[in-house]
Amino acid sequence: MRITDIGGEQGLIERIAKNFAVGAGDNLALGIGDDAALIDIPGGVQLVCTTDMLVEGVHFRSDWSDPYSVGWKAAAVNLSDIAAMGADPTYAFLSIGFTPDTSLEHLDRIFDGFVDCLTRYESRLAGGDTNSDPERMVLSVTQLGTIRRGDALRRDAARVGDILLVTGSLGGSAAGLALLTECGVARAEKIDKDLVTLHRRPQPRIVAARAAVATGKVRSAMDLSDGLLIDARKLCAACGAGLRIDTASLPIADSVRRAAAQIDRDPIQLALTGGEDYELLMAVDPAAVDDVVKALGDVGVPLTPVGEIVRAGCRVVAPNGEDDLEIAVAGWDHFQS
Amino acid sequence: MRITDIGGEQGLIERIAKNFAVGAGDNLALGIGDDAALIDIPGGVQLVCTTDMLVEGVHFRSDWSDPYSVGWKAAAVNLSDIAAMGADPTYAFLSIGFTPDTSLEHLDRIFDGFVDCLTRYESRLAGGDTNSDPERMVLSVTQLGTIRRGDALRRDAARVGDILLVTGSLGGSAAGLALLTECGVARAEKIDKDLVTLHRRPQPRIVAARAAVATGKVRSAMDLSDGLLIDARKLCAACGAGLRIDTASLPIADSVRRAAAQIDRDPIQLALTGGEDYELLMAVDPAAVDDVVKALGDVGVPLTPVGEIVRAGCRVVAPNGEDDLEIAVAGWDHFQS
Numbered sequence: 049m050r051i052t053d054i055g056g057e058q059g060l061i062e063r064i065a066k067n068f069a070v071g072a073g074d075n076l077a078l079g080i081g082d083d084a085a086l087i088d089i090p091g092g093v094q095l096v097c098t099t100d101m102l103v104e105g106v107h108f109r110s111d112w113s114d115p116y117s118v119g120w121k122a123a124a125v126n127l128s129d130i131a132a133m134g135a136d137p138t139y140a141f142l143s144i145g146f147t148p149d150t151s152l153e154h155l156d157r158i159f160d161g162f163v164d165c166l167t168r169y170e171s172r173l174a175g176g177d178t179n180s181d182p183e184r185m186v187l188s189v190t191q192l193g194t195i196r197r198g199d200a201l202r203r204d205a206a207r208v209g210d211i212l213l214v215t216g217s218l219g220g221s222a223a224g225l226a227l228l229t230e231c232g233v234a235r236a237e238k239i240d241k242d243l244v245t246l247h248r249r250p251q252p253r254i255v256a257a258r259a260a261v262a263t264g265k266v267r268s269a270m271d272l273s274d275g276l277l278i279d280a281r282k283l284c285a286a287c288g289a290g291l292r293i294d295t296a297s298l299p300i301a302d303s304v305r306r307a308a309a310q311i312d313r314d315p316i317q318l319a320l321t322g323g324e325d326y327e328l329l330m331a332v333d334p335a336a337v338d339d340v341v342k343a344l345g346d347v348g349v350p351l352t353p354v355g356e357i358v359r360a361g362c363r364v365v366a367p368n369g370e371d372d373l374e375i376a377v378a379g380w381d382h383f384q385s
Numbered sequence: 386m387r388i389t390d391i392g393g394e395q396g397l398i399e400r401i402a403k404n405f406a407v408g409a410g411d412n413l414a415l416g417i418g419d420d421a422a423l424i425d426i427p428g429g430v431q432l433v434c435t436t437d438m439l440v441e442g443v444h445f446r447s448d449w450s451d452p453y454s455v456g457w458k459a460a461a462v463n464l465s466d467i468a469a470m471g472a473d474p475t476y477a478f479l480s481i482g483f484t485p486d487t488s489l490e491h492l493d494r495i496f497d498g499f500v501d502c503l504t505r506y507e508s509r510l511a512g513g514d515t516n517s518d519p520e521r522m523v524l525s526v527t528q529l530g531t532i533r534r535g536d537a538l539r540r541d542a543a544r545v546g547d548i549l550l551v552t553g554s555l556g557g558s559a560a561g562l563a564l565l566t567e568c569g570v571a572r573a574e575k576i577d578k579d580l581v582t583l584h585r586r587p588q589p590r591i592v593a594a595r596a597a598v599a600t601g602k603v604r605s606a607m608d609l610s611d612g613l614l615i616d617a618r619k620l621c622a623a624c625g626a627g628l629r630i631d632t633a634s635l636p637i638a639d640s641v642r643r644a645a646a647q648i649d650r651d652p653i654q655l656a657l658t659g660g661e662d663y664e665l666l667m668a669v670d671p672a673a674v675d676d677v678v679k680a681l682g683d684v685g686v687p688l689t690p691v692g693e694i695v696r697a698g699c700r701v702v703a704p705n706g707e708d709d710l711e712i713a714v715a716g717w718d719h720f721q722s
Contacts, residue, residue, distance in 0.1 A: 049489040060515050068496040070509035076476065085512040087529075088478060090428030099527055101480040101516045109597060139413065143438040143525050152386040153396070159405040172407040175422040177525075178397055186518070188480045188525030190436055192424075243428070294612045 058282075081286065082203050083270055084193070095198060095356035098129035104184040112228045115154050117248035118187070119161030123359075126191035126267035126272065127169050127252035128326040130347040132271035134201040134261035135193035135252065137171035143188040145181035161249075169254045199261050201269035201303070203286035206331035210267055211293065212355040213337070215256045215327045215344065217299040218276055219315055220246040222322020223307045230311045240307050248327040256349040257328060263343045265336035275323040276354070277364065283329060284357055293320070296367040308376075331357060395619075402564045415533020419540050420469035420607055420622065421530070425649040431537060435466035435531035441521040449565045452491050454585035455524070456498030462610065463528035464506050464589035465663040469599035469608035472530035473540040474508035474591065480525040482518035495524075498586075506591045536598050538606035540623035543668035548603055549620075549628065549692040550674070552593045552664045552681065554636040555613055556652055560644045577644050587663040593686040594665060600680045602673035612660040613691070614701065620666060621694055628655070629694040633704040657701070668694060 051060050061325055065071075065080040077094055078086035079294070084098035102122050113121070123140060128138045142162060146155065163173055171191065179285060224247030227236035236244050241367050255272070260266040278294065284291045298319045308315040330351070332340050337353060344351040366372040387683035388397050402408075402417040402471040403488060409416055415423035415429055425507065439445060439459050450458070462475060467474045483492065500510055516523075526569050561584030564573035573581050590608070605624070609616050613628065621628045636658045645652040667688070674690065679690040703709040 051485075051487070051489060051492075053720065054489065056516055060489075063489075064513070064515075066494070066508075067511055069502045070476075070511060076509070078513055079511050080513070085476070085478070087511070089426045089432070090430065091426070095426070095432065096530070097476070097478060097512065097527070099480050099512060099514050099525070101482055101514050101525055103482050103516055103518050103523075104521060106420075106482075107519055108646070135645060139422070139434070141405075141422070141436045141527060143439050145438055145523065148388075150388070152388060152391065152397075154399075158402070159401060163405045172406055172413070173426070174407060174413055175434065176417070177436050177438050178394055178401075179438050179440055181445055181521075182442060183520050184518075186438070186482065186523050186525075188436070188438055188514075188523075188701050190434070190478060190527040192434070202471060213656075216662070241509075252478050272706070378664060385707045 049060050063260060068308045074163035078200070078202060080120055084130040086200055088197065092197045094195050094197050095204070096130055096133050096195055097190065098126055099188065099190040100126050100129065101186065101188040103186050104150055112233060113248045113363035115157035119158035120165045120249045120385040122163035122187040122189050122309050123162045124250045124252050124326065126189045127171060127254060128250065128271040128273070130193040131253045131257035132192055132201065132269055132328060133193070134199060134269060135195035135196060136258070137169055137193045139174040139192045140166055140171050141175045141190040142173060143177040143179065145179040145186040147182065147184070148180055168304065169252055201266055202260065203268055203270050203283050206268035206283060206287045208357050208359055209334065210331035210357045211334050211337050211353050212280060212357060213330045213332060213340070213351050213353050214272065214276065214299065215253050215349050216350055217301045219232040219300050219322050221250060221324040222318040223304045225324070226311055226313055226318065227307055228307065239310060240303055243303060247324065250324065252326055253328045253349070254272070255347050256344055258341050259347045259349070260330060260340065263340050264291055265340050266330050266332055269328050272325040272327045272329055273323060275321040276329065277320045280329055280355070281362055290358045290360040291355055292358050292365060293361040293370060294365045295320070297352065297354050299350065299352040311354065319381045406548045407468055412460060415539060422468040423470070423537055425534065429534045430638055431534050432531050433467055433470050433472040433532055434527065435463055436525065436527040437463050437466065438523065438525040440523050444677055449570060450585045452494035455497035456495035457502040457586045458503060459524040459526050460502035461524045461587045461589050461663065462655045464502065464591060465510060465587065465608040465610070467528055467530040468590045468594035469538065469606055469665060470530070471594045471606060472532035472533060473535060473595070474528060474530045475505055476511040476529045477503055477508050478527040479510060480514040480516065482516040482582050483525040484519065484521070487617040502523050507618055508591055538598065538603055540605055540607050540620050543605035543620060543624045543626070543694055545626050545696055546671065547668040547694045548671050548674050548690050549617060549694060550667045550669060550688050550690050551609065551613065551636065552686050552688055553660050554638045555664065556637050556641045556656035556659050558587060558661040559655040560641045562661070563655065564644055565647055576647060579639055580640060580644055584661065587661065589663055590665045590686070592684050593681055596680050596684045596686070597667060597677065600677050602677050603667050603669055609662040609664045609709050612658040614657045614668065617692070617701055620668065627695045627697040627699055628692055629695050629700040629702060629704045632657070634689065634691050636687065636689040
């Protein structure tokens, strides 16, 4: 049997959770199925632990990303999972595999980017492992964090009727990647270097997460790595509900619309299914939305309502009020394959 | 500049520790340079964290090891680092990369072996990441553990005059690997399947470590992954000292001597530089050796004195009392390259 026969990565993760991993119990407060695991430790604190592997040629391309950016991204995607729980990052561990001909200067640049990203978000490198890999670079990161017990923004805590909001704007990383794919590095950087940088060096929403937890009014959160549509479905599935997304409300930067127009791509599609935004998706009670938007605004992070958690189904509503089945199905298919 | 120009992996780790990682401070009690990091948490406890990556074709060969054994070994080598600190394992996180044609049954067997090893040593799978890798399987594990503050068996705590002791026996894994290398799977298993199994499925010394900590008389420990000579040099380097190893005292099983004879290898060389024993090396004050040997004997683990920590240098003493320069230099060279 193949992985595709059980619904791809999501099916595999569910299988591992069911057959091999341990569920919550003892001092494990939250196991597989969220952005990070939560382990109760003394003092009313929870240890947060997440791990993410980046494989050259799969998660990054060395001809599209400089080594500094590769290191940065390896740290950022893991810090983003810590942000998704509303936690404070503490220590990171980096296991790195590389080909024997890798130069020390190349490794130094990777570590420069990795550590600069950690430092920017108050995490530190405390250990790891170095290995050879005959073909390609592999970076496997474990990021630890802490959070006060009861404060974590769990996926399964959202409720029907909650408003879905996203930080920042969507589709920027996907637009940057689309520029690289379709125009090559030199032209992509000429068209919009900021979008390319968004793709290469995502910024985890640690500050926004901290502000969200401080309000005490954010019910649930996750980070957007696979695209809003797929990720929002995961969040809603975790609380046994469905969702509605209003495409007219999606925060999409003018630069994304301009780049999309130049390469004949739909900016809405980029925002909904492009992925790697590393923004936060939050579920908030309607009565608390204004307070949360203000709190995040106070730390300089825009927070935009994009839809709602409903009883069941997955509706993507176009600006004319009709269901955009094409996009909804595209998101669905990606989720299944 | 190449990695080999700075002394290989050990030089690279020192460079990372110096230029990129954070040293002890705040609540980090111990950073890079030991078997695992130690982080102070409330309640007089330390969190222990280690990470180790296994790359197919480098750390294991799929034609020599069944998938169950690959999973087992990935857990075991990480648990061995927890044992090396004298700690209790708690939760493991497994990031796995595999080729798209990998069958679900193959992955299930890997997870079976991984989880069986965790369960045997009272650890549990709490999270991870799944990825595709175009060519080969990569397993990156993070293993957490806990230990009472002050109890950890740190490498840098050994002192000149301490006796060096090893648990179990040495060279078994190396003999199993040598049989596989020189005879192929079928004949290797026919000559001595137990040795081949030692290589495929190492047993971390969790029980021995716990007994060692309970004595309060083991000054320092590490696990033997690169071979006694290289690893003992690391332990002695961590406390700024040298060592003497008496080859006549090395615990080498008869089965290792027999296998070595059959394939024309020196059993002493296998025991000193073969690696992957995953036994524990301990440093104990001479006055406490008997007590520690008895405590480990009580849990069924032989503990054998093999040498001593001296002021400086690296002496390997042959049974005739003369220095065995050939072996000492072989260990030294491996260390440098």
